[in-house]
Amino acid sequence: MPNFSVDVRKDADGSLVVVPQGVLDAECAVQFRQVLVHAVRKLRPLRLIVELAEVPEIDPINLGTLAALCDLADDHHVVVFLQNASAEIADDLRAAGVPAQRLRRRDTIIA
DSSP states (O other): OOOEEEEEEEOTTSOEEEEEEEOBOTTTHHHHHHHHHHIIIIIOOSEEEEEOTTOOOBOHHHHHHHHHHHHHHHHTTOEEEEESOOHHHHHHHHHTTOOGGGEEETTEEOO
8 A cells, every 4th residue: 555645625715735744656646736726727726835845755746747738737727836845856847847947945935
């Protein structure tokens, strides 16, 4: 059984917050992608925040999913932030094509 879970909540400001916990690997890739695509295409919040503080590792499939999420969200006029990723994961996300302005640590941009 994979050691992965994902919670979704709505913040007081209307942001939708997706909180994965555990390693993002091939075992959870479909479930994680479905949550993100549903959020953007069906729920369409003004802002989608993916909170990565509890994610110790992301495999290439899920790095690609997060990079593609930024483009999909742009198409649907949803602002996406990937928040509180470790420095190593933030580097991997940038290498996968995630724009630096999408990466936040608390309330600042990781540059």
